[in-house]
């Protein structure tokens with residue numbers, strides 16, 4: 001269980017929103033229609049403690065990458081606050097932000113797109129070091145060779161002069177990891193870092209990330225749509241649905257006692273070897289709705305196998321699950337005042353409204 005008394009919080013997101021305006025047609029403008037927006041992230045709050053790995057899971061389009069980019073202030077929030085180590089990133093000037101950048105780094109899914117094809121691996125890995133820490137060429141080279149050894153890019157002096165296309169996919173992702181670590185960051189946002197890697201190297205990369213986390217005292221925001229991967233590396237998991245965080249808690253609680261039907265559906269899609277952890281929930285149906293006009297009430301109600309009337313009428317808030325500190329879910333029927341409507345609730349005493 002997460003230690004509730006010793007919150008050494010590194011990153012905090014407070015009711016963060018990111019709405020992307022949608023281009024209006026001439027007809028819509030003439031008709032005076034109000035500006036539409038994709039509500040990619042729509043009021044999300046969570047924290048990550050120092051040294052922790054928080055996973056963010058959810059289907060494509062749920063807002064995971066947008067949260068990652070907001071956390072690094074690669075995107076400006078429409079509303080809310082992003083706080084890194086007590087500093088509100090929203091308020092930083094361009095210069096202050098530039099100085100803070102070295103403390104937070106990102107590892108994207110596609111190493112080929114992340115690495116400059118015209119830079120050698122050595123130049124690419126050393127770029128941030130040169131900008132943020134020390135521009136002396138000998139110092140840069142030393143730092144690059146050292147970090148390349150740490151991430152298993154060996155022989156480092158040979159690979160130093162290679163170009164990205166001359167490396168294997170696994171080696172390229174190691175180069176991206178090296179480039180992220182060379183500025184000695186506190187926070188790493190890893191956005192589907194192994195999704196494009198060959199199956200044979202995925203576990204190796206995850207093990208490397210775990211090992212580096214200990215060695216460099218890192219904190220990860222680990223984005224993945226795959227709960228099996230999340231289970232391997234995360235301490236806590238947050239589940240996103242259509243711009244909202246619908247559940248968050250320790251790995252054990254999310255896997256052992258998932259409360260939100262969406263989390264349960266995601267878990268049902270993961271092959272679980274332990275039969276006691278399997279759920280009988282039907283697999284999720286339909287597609288994720290449009291984020292411009294999300295469903296009323298609980299955004300998941302249009303696909304939820306247990307939805308009741310209340311679910312389309314009132315938006316559920318995240319509530320702590322009884323007896324599980326730090327485990328929150330936003331479901332009227334599983335954590336709210338309407339628990340008696342939940343068909344799975346053993347204490348059901350009232351019939352659902354007609």
Ligand SMILES: Nc1ncnc2c1ncn2[C@@H]1O[C@H](COP(=O)(O)OP(=O)(O)OP(=O)(O)O)[C@@H](O)[C@H]1O
Pocket residue numbers: 020038039040058059060061062063064065066067225291
């Ligand atoms: N720059 C942008 N302009 C407009 N809409 C955007 C922009 N970036 C993201 N979106 C929209 O915001 C929503 C969330 O996108 P996001 O990339 O954060 O989802 P995701 O959970 O990372 O999905 P995936 O698993 O496919 O990577 C989507 O509807 C997406 O189309």
Ligand SMILES: [Mg+2]
Pocket residue numbers: 064065066191
């Ligand atoms: Mg994404």
